Amino acid sequence: xxxxxxxxxxxxxxxxxxxxxxxxxxxxxxxxxxxxxxxxxxxxxxxxxxxxxxxxxxxxxxxxxxxxxxxxxxxxxxxxxxxxxxxxxxxxxxxxxxxxxxxxxxxxxxxxxxxxxxxxxxxxxxxxxxxxxxxxxxxxxxxxxxxxxxxxxxxxxxxxxxxxxxxxxxxxxxxxxxxxxxxxxxxxxxxxxxxxxxxxxxx
Amino acid sequence: xxxxxxxxxxxxxxxxxxxxxxxxxxxxxxxxxxxxxxxxxxxxxxxxxxxxxxxxxxxxxxxxxxxxxxxxxxxxxxxxxxxxxxxxxxxxxxxxxxxxxxxxxxxxxxxxxxxxxxxxxxxxxxxxxxxxxxxxxxxxxxxxxxxxxxxxxxxxxxxxxxxxxxxxxxxxxxxxxxxxxxxxxxxxxxxxxxxxxxxxxxx
DNA sequence: GAATTCATTACACATTTGTATAACAAAAAA
DNA sequence: TTTTTTGTTATACAAATGTGTAATGAATTC
Numbered sequence: 001x002x003x004x005x006x007x008x009x010x011x012x013x014x015x016x017x018x019x020x021x022x023x024x025x026x027x028x029x030x031x032x033x034x035x036x037x038x039x040x041x042x043x044x045x046x047x048x049x050x051x052x053x054x055x056x057x058x059x060x061x062x063x064x065x066x067x068x069x070x071x072x073x074x075x076x077x078x079x080x081x082x083x084x085x086x087x088x089x090x091x092x093x094x095x096x097x098x099x100x101x102x103x104x105x106x107x108x109x110x111x112x113x114x115x116x117x118x119x120x121x122x123x124x125x126x127x128x129x130x131x132x133x134x135x136x137x138x139x140x141x142x143x144x145x146x147x148x149x150x151x152x153x154x155x156x157x158x159x160x161x162x163x164x165x166x167x168x169x170x171x172x173x174x175x176x177x178x179x180x181x182x183x184x185x186x187x188x189x190x191x192x193x194x195x196x197x198x199x200x201x202x203x
Numbered sequence: 204x205x206x207x208x209x210x211x212x213x214x215x216x217x218x219x220x221x222x223x224x225x226x227x228x229x230x231x232x233x234x235x236x237x238x239x240x241x242x243x244x245x246x247x248x249x250x251x252x253x254x255x256x257x258x259x260x261x262x263x264x265x266x267x268x269x270x271x272x273x274x275x276x277x278x279x280x281x282x283x284x285x286x287x288x289x290x291x292x293x294x295x296x297x298x299x300x301x302x303x304x305x306x307x308x309x310x311x312x313x314x315x316x317x318x319x320x321x322x323x324x325x326x327x328x329x330x331x332x333x334x335x336x337x338x339x340x341x342x343x344x345x346x347x348x349x350x351x352x353x354x355x356x357x358x359x360x361x362x363x364x365x366x367x368x369x370x371x372x373x374x375x376x377x378x379x380x381x382x383x384x385x386x387x388x389x390x391x392x393x394x395x396x397x398x399x400x401x402x403x404x405x406x
Numbered sequence: 407g408a409a410t411t412c413a414t415t416a417c418a419c420a421t422t423t424g425t426a427t428a429a430c431a432a433a434a435a436a
Numbered sequence: 437t438t439t440t441t442t443g444t445t446a447t448a449c450a451a452a453t454g455t456g457t458a459a460t461g462a463a464t465t466c
Contacts, residue, residue: 002443003443003444015222019218019222019223019265020222020223020224020262021223023261023422023423023424024423024424024425025422025423025424033444033445034444034445034446035444035445035446035447036423036424036425037425037426037427037444037445037446037447038443038444038445039424040424040425040426041442041443041444042443043424043425044425054424056452057423057424057451057452057453058226058261058262058422058423058424058452058453059223059261059262059423060424062222101307101310102305102306102307103305103306103307103310104304104305104306106219107304107306107339107401107403108403108404109403109405130333130335130402132333136310138404149404194404195403195404196401196402196403196404197400197401197402197404198310198399198400198401198402199333199399199400199401199402200310200311200312200398200399201311201341201352201397201398201399201400202312203350203351203352206413206414226452226453226454227453227454227455228452228453228454236414236415237414237415237416238414238415238416238417239453239454239455240414240415240416240417240455240456240457241413241414241415242454243454243455243456244412244413244414245413246454247455257454260421260422260423260453260454261422261423261452261453261454262453263454
């Protein structure tokens, strides 16, 4: 293995382990050069061949493109995923999720996934809002506002609808003319407010 | 928000974005100190209260404990994210991504994110297919089939369109009557095939 | 009100860090 | 063989970097 390859390999392992790039002299020691210039020499070549990217002064050596920083960031977190919202169970926190999904909370404007959960959308009643059958809906447990899309438990059934305010109170609006709106007879229990959507594409 | 909190917040966002900790002076500029000493002053406090860990000399400031080293589920992986596909650059692997996004490849039917990348959708030309302005499109570099939604480089411009076959060859179809279809004059370079969509919900 | 702590700044300085120059041997090309 | 390229080292140095000292005003405590 030549020096360039060894440098790349060390770059990979060091960055992975320490969560920041090494310095030229750390590379020097690891690869066995007696002068930092040897490292710079190869870094120049690796940069020309686009194997690495350099920015900033200190610790600015990154693996290029998709190979680079393919490391796990600290930002990912687990979201509980329910294939179906269990009807009649008001508190999802007490329900065992079917699995966990790892995603960055920031993707949906969340700092933590603490109050969030994911369910699969069933049916086409929200197609007008860009929500399709089979989508994964990311919901946050919080106080809903008028206009929010919410997962609600209405008279024993769970649905994803837009929460609309009216003279007489709330009702749940479909965003598809083929589906009726819902006016809760008695209770309206909001399970969560829609904050994101994940869709696997398959035509 | 006090200075200590602001420093932690910047630490979080900078490390997240640049994949390495910032320097004291970078923190200084971001938080608005006029001297680097102000930062050091708070770093000392944050270290004493175990909010951060310091090691090495340059760029050695890490968020401490569970926050910094929050473990990933084994299933998460990093996708390179490009805020815009650089036109004229056929190989995205050679381009430095703007940041990395952590998600499970399996969400999109992928085993690894090796050939995948993420870009933000611009414009409404694919609204008919349920793809909205601002969505994150997950694309995989692979041979496109007829009917696939692809990110393509047509005559120097990058667009997301449906690839359709015709007697005379390929063309790119918009899924919005307000937008024209594209018939590539010369070259048609497919950057990737749509495999998923991530949307942050904000009405 | 006085004393003390806290938050901040200006300045300084030893190290660290990246890279340049020059030199040299080995390998490859001519 | 001579020339050129490649890989490496010793030395040097400017810029970056972390932190120390002293000073200052504001807030807090006594």
